[in-house]
Amino acid sequence: MIPTLEDVVRITGLRVGGQAVTGTTYTSYQEPVERLLGLEVRGERSSLVQWTALQASLGVANARHQTGESQGEYMARLTEDARAVLAEEEGYAADKDLRRFLTLVIRKLILGTRGDPVGFRCLPLLEDLSSVGNYAWGAALLAHLFDSLGTSSRETGVAGFFPLLQVWAYYHLPSLGRGVARRRSTVPLLQCWRFCRDERSLRRQATLIHDILDTIPFGHVRWTPYVGESDAAQP
Template sequence: MRQKPRGDMRIRVSWTLVLPVFLAFPPFQRDRIEEIGFGEIFRMDRMRPDPALTQALRSRWDMEATAFVFPWGHMIPSLEDVSQITGLRVYGRPVSGFMYPCYHDIAERLLELPVERRSSLVPQRTVQESLGLYGVARQTGDDADEHMEQHVRSSRSELASEPGAQADMDLHRFLILFLGRLLFVTRGDTVHCRFLPLLEDLSAVGSYAWGAAFLAHQYDSLGTSERQTSTSDFYPFLQVRAYLHLPALGRGVLERPGLVPIARHWDSRRDSRSLGYHLERLQEAIDNYPYLDSYLGEGDEGQPWLVQACPYFGRSVWLHALNLVLPLHLYLSQRSLGHRQSVVEFPARDRFRRPGRSFQGLHDTTDWREQAKKQIDNWERRGRAIKSYATTDDTYPQAYALKYGGKVYKSARHQVDVAGEIASLRALLYSAVQDREAVQRQTAELRRELERVRSIGAGGASYSRGAGGSPSLLEAQLAGAVLRAEEAQRHLEEREMDLRLTTEHAMDLQG
């Protein structure tokens, strides 16, 4: 059943309360933000949010695989997507360190803002006021640019114009607002201080892989209720990714080709029709979307951050954002491999035990570099390179159909009419029966040949036994071949049984 559209209360802060501070900063402060690696974000134009698109994508998210599930297979937001679309750095040190139950002392020292004892939150209004962003009312007739300029003038009057302790505090306040209310949004109207210890040494902030942490946060946000229409206030990432890879949906307008990062190319279409209208048509279009499109011939010209990021592309790796540690299952991504897919092993939660978001670290002082030591070692080794050993395109869709069956279609029409899916499953089942019978015949032939060789050896043939009465090379080879054939037969019998059960399930859905 389709989810009813629901408005999202979090599309509020976004650009209008972060971008003005960047624009109001004197040149030396903007240079520092560039060095950290956040400058590209602020070169993007203000993009209109598309809540219908975000909600339609969210309804396709598989939390176990950390991937979108479409009729033709998986689509996985990757480190390459983050780097190409946003310009955020996906290389460097993992975003990991200590978390504290109370940030009172460090907030007083770095921000000079009040934080309650036994709290990790600063009121958003307090941070805004400290940057000159509160109390600028939008006058009747003001357009968005005029209102933005009012914010810039108000903020500029509160910011230090020369380097020094006050300028450092301004930058700390700006970064905590940028991270807490744009890249890593949490519920409510407060700014979390969890990243503040990583910001203490401003010269080291740029050494962290903030883009990888942003991707982990996206995964975590997508895993929440699909009734929400936004994953974080930095909505351009998922929107632009859909414009690139699902262009036939027609949601984006390519207005500024050639600019980098890629998010600067695009804007969302204007349409006054209701969220419910758009959501229903998007879900139907996604149900019938034929294939995955790749990047539109994008290179790395004008994007120097890609040079250092490239070694992290095409690899499955653990992503870190303090107490949030999630796997990037890139081996499920069709676009990363030569064929559709090599042999597919779908992730299982008990196989990928993760630290994850938990109460640990929220009530106790926790060193996540120690808690997630294996995952951090994995990041520092850059994970595991993805290679395809497939010789045909058949393995992936077969495994995919076996995993998801009729569940891949979300719309009411496809939930009732799954005849095409049943036909596909029956074809896979027929192929599996043929494969199993062929291996069964091969196993029987190998057994007969092994018995023949053994009987010759028992009759005293000199070539069939080596010194000391050990089996001959031929006998050993045949015995090994029999074992492999028996193992293959068991595997095919299990696959056949799974396909029978999946086909029966799809037929039940049709009924």
């Protein structure tokens, strides 16, 4: 039992059908970064821009996850803070700001990578803003998550979009008791849950979850958790 494309659609609201998300690798990203984003590439690695510089360009340089804040709430707050900056620009400058924001969202949601530098392999897909919505970003999220599960350098670390796994577990393995439902019938389902803060070490939490998963009864698994959920607002 693993997360599927249906889980991605229902939990995140991202579409899983459409054009494939195929990143492009260049020897240098300096030209497209400066042309499409208006950001300066610095340092020895010409394909990277510092994460803090990208945030600062959108007026969210000091944005941090707050205690008890869900990923959906965090992104909503980033969106609200960035909207004021976006509203001040028009024309080509506004397009650059929008691409910066989309780069931020892709980095936080689709790639979910850790560390400060931001890669720009998906930047060519943002050149034509009218076609951005045609890509299967949800499928890319799931593919990147699966790829990252086996490459994380830490026992308690996941490089992909971890909230997808959390909410997936809330629905399929409710006996774990790890999440608190707060808003029923909300789409996407990521917004329905409040993430519980656990003060124990990540290693201790991982050990406890492993022990529970090894002994969970078959009858405690919900194989069809979305029965009764509305399909009206699904992409």
